[in-house]
Amino acid sequence: MIPDDVKNFPVVAALSSAEPEAVLGAKFDREELTLEIAAAKIVSVCAHLKNEQKFVRLSTVTTVDWFPEEPRFEVVYHLHSLERNERLRLKCRLAGANPEIDSVTCVWRGAGWYERETFDLFGIHFRNHPDLRRIMLPEDWEGFPLRKDYPITGNRV
Amino acid sequence: MSAGDIPGVTVVETEPAEQAPEVDARPRRMTLNMGPQHPSTHGVLRLVLDLDGETIVASQPDIGYLHTGIEKEFEVKNYQQGVTLTDRIDYLAPLSNNLCYCLAVEKLLGLEIPPMAQWTRVMLTELTRLNSHLVWLGTHAIDIGAMSVFLYCFREREDILRIFEMYSGQRMMTSYFRIGGLALEPPRGWQKRIKTFIDVFPSRVDEYEELLTNNRIWIGRTQGVGKISLADMLDLGVTGPMLRAAGLKWDTRKAQPYSSYEKFDFEVPTRTENDVYARYLVRIEEMRQSARIVKQALEGMPEGRWTADAPHVVLPDREKMKTQMEALIYHFKIVTEGFGVPAGEVYQVIESPRGEVGYYVVSDGTAKPYRVHVRGPSFGNLQAVPCMIQGTLIADVIASIGSMDFVLGDTDR
Numbered sequence: 001m002i003p004d005d006v007k008n009f010p011v012v013a014a015l016s017s018a019e020p021e022a023v024l025g026a027k028f029d030r031e032e033l034t035l036e037i038a039a040a041k042i043v044s045v046c047a048h049l050k051n052e053q054k055f056v057r058l059s060t061v062t063t064v065d066w067f068p069e070e071p072r073f074e075v076v077y078h079l080h081s082l083e084r085n086e087r088l089r090l091k092c093r094l095a096g097a098n099p100e101i102d103s104v105t106c107v108w109r110g111a112g113w114y115e116r117e118t119f120d121l122f123g124i125h126f127r128n129h130p131d132l133r134r135i136m137l138p139e140d141w142e143g144f145p146l147r148k149d150y151p152i153t154g155n156r157v
Numbered sequence: 158m159s160a161g162d163i164p165g166v167t168v169v170e171t172e173p174a175e176q177a178p179e180v181d182a183r184p185r186r187m188t189l190n191m192g193p194q195h196p197s198t199h200g201v202l203r204l205v206l207d208l209d210g211e212t213i214v215a216s217q218p219d220i221g222y223l224h225t226g227i228e229k230e231f232e233v234k235n236y237q238q239g240v241t242l243t244d245r246i247d248y249l250a251p252l253s254n255n256l257c258y259c260l261a262v263e264k265l266l267g268l269e270i271p272p273m274a275q276w277t278r279v280m281l282t283e284l285t286r287l288n289s290h291l292v293w294l295g296t297h298a299i300d301i302g303a304m305s306v307f308l309y310c311f312r313e314r315e316d317i318l319r320i321f322e323m324y325s326g327q328r329m330m331t332s333y334f335r336i337g338g339l340a341l342e343p344p345r346g347w348q349k350r351i352k353t354f355i356d357v358f359p360s361r362v363d364e365y366e367e368l369l370t371n372n373r374i375w376i377g378r379t380q381g382v383g384k385i386s387l388a389d390m391l392d393l394g395v396t397g398p399m400l401r402a403a404g405l406k407w408d409t410r411k412a413q414p415y416s417s418y419e420k421f422d423f424e425v426p427t428r429t430e431n432d433v434y435a436r437y438l439v440r441i442e443e444m445r446q447s448a449r450i451v452k453q454a455l456e457g458m459p460e461g462r463w464t465a466d467a468p469h470v471v472l473p474d475r476e477k478m479k480t481q482m483e484a485l486i487y488h489f490k491i492v493t494e495g496f497g498v499p500a501g502e503v504y505q506v507i508e509s510p511r512g513e514v515g516y517y518v519v520s521d522g523t524a525k526p527y528r529v530h531v532r533g534p535s536f537g538n539l540q541a542v543p544c545m546i547q548g549t550l551i552a553d554v555i556a557s558i559g560s561m562d563f564v565l566g567d568t569d570r
Contacts, residue, residue, distance in 0.1 A: 060517070082412075110392055
């Protein structure tokens with residue numbers, strides 16, 4: 001759960017009172033705060049952080065593949081508050097089969113391309129994304145190159 | 158200027174005019190493909206424009222032509238080898254990317270970098286900013302029709318590239334910053350070279366301004382063009398000079414200083430007009446401020462080593478390697494297997510010439526990064542193109558996207 005040294009951070013305290021079920025874990029390491037969020041709650045958590053806690057910027061969205069561990073994928077969001085001069089990392093774990101999570105484009109429009117990139121390279125499906133297409137690779141590409149089980153070299157047969 | 162007159166632009170498809178029963182002859186709607194080989198898109202950006210006459214109704218940027226899988230490549234290189242990949246991401250600001258990646262890995266390692274290396278990093282990163290802004294100014298002016306500015310800008314850029322060459326042996330892909338400090342000892346006589354350059358540079362900026370700032374054609378093409386609200390920009394992930402030209406005084410160098418930027422005295426220029434002209438003025442002023450930083454670094458450069466005291470990370474001096482057993486062992490280990498980095502994750506952000514560069518590095522304790530994600534400023538900035546050019550004229554598209562100063566290598570990675 002949430003370790004004691006992190007509990008008193010204003011962000012964590014406010015978020016766990018507004019969304020008591022959402023925060024699954026937290027870590028403060030190398031002066032960076034990471035919160036693990038229940039995947040089903042990502043949109044309401046982001047909306048709360050943006051509207052109530054002034055995290056007006058979404059810096060980036062990406063994924064880490066922990067293959068062969070399960071749940072395999074870790075979708076990572078980096079938030080930034082100009083006013084508080086703080087950065088925050090959110091993480092959601094997703095299972096390897098059919099990884100799906102709600103899109104946060106309704107909170108920040110700028111999430112659009114980052115989620116498309118994550119979809120393109122990891123095959124994470126973002127529900128309710130207005131335009132979920134490949135962005136880096138050709139439309140007819142097969143496979144998701146940044147997954148750990150995708151080889152770095154070799155010819156397609 | 159009609160669409161067909163622009164070089165490199167081809168009309169790909171025309172929709173039949175919507176059944177227009179009235180006499181009101183509405184101009185035909187047209188879809189126009191601009192790029193990816195268009196000279197003014199600075200690389201391989203493709204814009205699909207939906208036109209009503211010469212007005213843009215909607216647009217769709219298409220990227221990925223320069224995707225090289227750099228993030229995958231990081232996972233099979235050891236940490237130190239990764240530095241060479243960072244050069245190739247944003248090829249107009251290689252040292253900014255070197256710096257961000259090195260800072261991220263150094264944060265994971267908990268390395269203390271000696272002041273001399275930190276100051277040299279600041280000095281060269283600011284020269285990189287000058288280099289990048291000069292290329293931007295020259296090419297942006299050419300796009301709009303001012304040919305001569307390009308020649309002036311590239312004259313100074315050449316001086317900067319020579320300085321890089323003197324430091325690292327390379328003009329562009331320098332890889333001069335390494336995890337643990339600098340790749341080499343600064344060359345003999347560097348002070349003189351930097352001083353010669355930085356003493357004349359401010360007067361060179363005056364020259365560019367003389368050509369452009371009060372130029373009626375320049376003002377006519379740039380003032381009031383490319384407007385987009387600050388709220389939209391923040392929402393869409395735009396960073397850097399674009400935000401500062403809209404009045405937001407945000408600069409990572411001031412807000413979250415890294416590599417001893419807090420010890421330097423400089424201003425963050427802002428404008429409020431939020432158009433192409435304001436972005437030009439902001440970047441011009443940034444050049445002057447960068448020159449100030451370089452000058453301070455030159456005058457106050459601390460003495461000392463250029464690498465951290467970390468024998469397991471930094472290669473030993475040649476002399477020590479040949480005379481001391483311990484140094485030889487470290488040398489062998491670093492060269493053959495690299496160095497392990499404690500497990501953990503770090504998101505390091507710096508202010509590059511284009512905006513916020515972020516490196517998210519995940520380590521699993523081995524000698525190769527488990528995952529490296531690069532947040533390139535151009536990717537975030539380009540996302541705002543449709544919002545910015547909607548409703549404007551096709552002739553202003555080039556001025557608008559030019560004012561964003563994107564690099565496609567940084568977008569596509």
